[in-house]
Amino acid sequence: MKCILAKPRGFCAGVERAIHIVEKSIEKFGVPVFVRHEIVHNRFVVDQLKEKGAIFVEDLHEIPSGATVIFSAHGVSNKIYETAKELNLQVIDATCPLVKSVHRKAQEYAAADCFIILIGHSGHAEIEGTLGQLPKGRINLITSVEDVEKLPLNAKRAAYLTQTTLSAEETCDIICTLRKKYPDIQGAKSGNICYATTNRQNAVLSICKSANLLLIVGSQNSSNSNRLRELGEEQGVKSFLIDSVADLHKEMFDGVSTVGISSGASAPEHLVLEILDWLQSNFAVESIFEEQLTEENMKFPLPSELKD
Numbered sequence: 465m466k467c468i469l470a471k472p473r474g475f476c477a478g479v480e481r482a483i484h485i486v487e488k489s490i491e492k493f494g495v496p497v498f499v500r501h502e503i504v505h506n507r508f509v510v511d512q513l514k515e516k517g518a519i520f521v522e523d524l525h526e527i528p529s530g531a532t533v534i535f536s537a538h539g540v541s542n543k544i545y546e547t548a549k550e551l552n553l554q555v556i557d558a559t560c561p562l563v564k565s566v567h568r569k570a571q572e573y574a575a576a577d578c579f580i581i582l583i584g585h586s587g588h589a590e591i592e593g594t595l596g597q598l599p600k601g602r603i604n605l606i607t608s609v610e611d612v613e614k615l616p617l618n619a620k621r622a623a624y625l626t627q628t629t630l631s632a633e634e635t636c637d638i639i640c641t642l643r644k645k646y647p648d649i650q651g652a653k654s655g656n657i658c659y660a661t662t663n664r665q666n667a668v669l670s671i672c673k674s675a676n677l678l679l680i681v682g683s684q685n686s687s688n689s690n691r692l693r694e695l696g697e698e699q700g701v702k703s704f705l706i707d708s709v710a711d712l713h714k715e716m717f718d719g720v721s722t723v724g725i726s727s728g729a730s731a732p733e734h735l736v737l738e739i740l741d742w743l744q745s746n747f748a749v750e751s752i753f754e755e756q757l758t759e760e761n762m763k764f765p766l767p768s769e770l771k772d
């Protein structure tokens with residue numbers, strides 16, 4: 465058996481920053497530190513931070529007045545900021561700067577009186593946060609090409625935004641359909657899909673040329689990890705999204721000669737290494753090769769409250 469590792473894989477700059485924010489806050493303010501929502505969508509990361517003294521909540525009312533709360537990398541609605549203020553909570557914002565820039569764009573489009581369309585997955589934390597930048601109903605959420613048909617024809621000054629972790633191909637089809645319907649529509653050419661999503665998807669596409677089984681390490685609620693698994697399936701490669709080595713069993717590899725491995729932007733590297741160890745213990749692995757498509761040097765600074 466051969467193993468090919470996709471690179472880039474795993475943590476992106478937004479996830480590294482968000483985890484660092486929780487760790488630094490614990491260091492600076494002591495325990496417990498409260499975090500609204502999973503800081504990133506990975507249960508190992510969340511469990512590790514719990515062990516260090518972070519308490520994860522969904523509702524700000526669970527937090528004692530005056531305490532510090534960290535908002536997750538996915539971003540939050542304006543209502544959440546207001547509630548934190550009413551409850552006298554000290555906010556440290558771990559929203560990824562790339563998600564923040566989508567929020568700013570939504571506000572700019574609203575100020576220009578645009579008809580705003582957001583392409584993304586209903587119910588995802590990032591989408592809730594972006595929709596919540598403007599009053600309810602001001603942004604129109606769509607998920608598919610079919611949804612474009614349902615939008616009004618006579619929308620003047622239309623503009624679109626996207627979730628940062630979508631499939632590039634699917635988004636491209638939706639944007640093309642929007643451009644046909646609204647020839648003057650504003651919006652970035654490939655939407656707001658971030659560099660990390662794009663790089664991980666391209667790296668998976670590349671290893672799918674040689675792999676006949678694809679393992680994506682990531683949690684079930686991780687949007688970008690799900691897109692990587694779907695991409696593998698679209699290439700005709702049997703693909704699994706797995707949380708950890710515990711999800712593997714030998715029968716999955718019947719008839720498999722080359723295993724492709726990648727991980728979502730919120731999945732820690734040790735999970736990938738454990739999978740390699742498991743494969744080596746259970747099969748005759750003749751080679752492990754890392755296929756690096758591009759180099760990532762992105763780094764985001766910490767919020768001012770946590771700078772040394």
Ligand code: SF4
Nearest residue numbers: 476478479560628658
């Ligand atoms: S996946 Fe992209 S948008 Fe999301 S946290 Fe990472 S860098 Fe930021």
